[in-house]
Amino acid sequence: MSAETPVVPTVRVQAEDFDAGIETGLLTAGRKDVGAIVSFTGLCRDEAGRLSALELEHYPGMAESELSRIASEACERWPLTGLTVIHRHGRIQPGANIVLVVAASSHRRAAFEAADFLMDYLKTRAPFWKKEHLVDGGTGEWVDAKTIDDAAAKRWT
Numbered sequence: 001m002s003a004e005t006p007v008v009p010t011v012r013v014q015a016e017d018f019d020a021g022i023e024t025g026l027l028t029a030g031r032k033d034v035g036a037i038v039s040f041t042g043l044c045r046d047e048a049g050r051l052s053a054l055e056l057e058h059y060p061g062m063a064e065s066e067l068s069r070i071a072s073e074a075c076e077r078w079p080l081t082g083l084t085v086i087h088r089h090g091r092i093q094p095g096a097n098i099v100l101v102v103a104a105s106s107h108r109r110a111a112f113e114a115a116d117f118l119m120d121y122l123k124t125r126a127p128f129w130k131k132e133h134l135v136d137g138g139t140g141e142w143v144d145a146k147t148i149d150d151a152a153a154k155r156w157t
Contacts, residue, residue, distance in 0.1 A: 009071035009083035013063045015090040018100055027082035027104045034081050038111035039102040040119055046094035051140070053133040056089045056098070063087070063127050070121045074103070077117065078110040085118060087126065091133070117156050123149040 010026075020041050028034050044054045071085050082104035092098055099122065103114040124145065132140025 036108040036111040042099040120153040
């Protein structure tokens with residue numbers, strides 16, 4: 001893509017797992033203008049052994065729309081050559097993938113900043129709700145948003 005051609009980000013909300021290597025390959029296949037790829041994969045933690053799964057719920061349609069809006073904003077802010085955002089929903093086991101952001105650019109700084117921006121905004125603006133399922137068989141609480149995530153997102157305004 002030339003600098004004049006706007007990047008159309010790939011955005012998916014899905015229950016199925018993803019392969020970060022395959023997704024990166026799709027952004028770079030046949031491309032000579034990509035000089036940097038920055039990716040972030042968020043995984044489900046076991047919370048010190050007490051979590052058996054994390055259940056992610058979303059509002060279908062709204063989640064995709066908001067992720068697309070955030071991804072489009074990143075494409076407007078930085079000179080990207082490609083962008084992929086995947087967020088899973090459903091019951092996710094510790095160690096499994098939850099979210100993937102892959103930002104491609106001709107230069108590293110734009111790719112780093114776009115990926116960082118996306119994760120900060122996904123943590124604070126994407127309409128997903130997380131409920132803990134505990135190893136002891138109980139159901140934990142809905143996970144509250146963290147003030148540290150809000151503070152991180154404010155640096156982009």
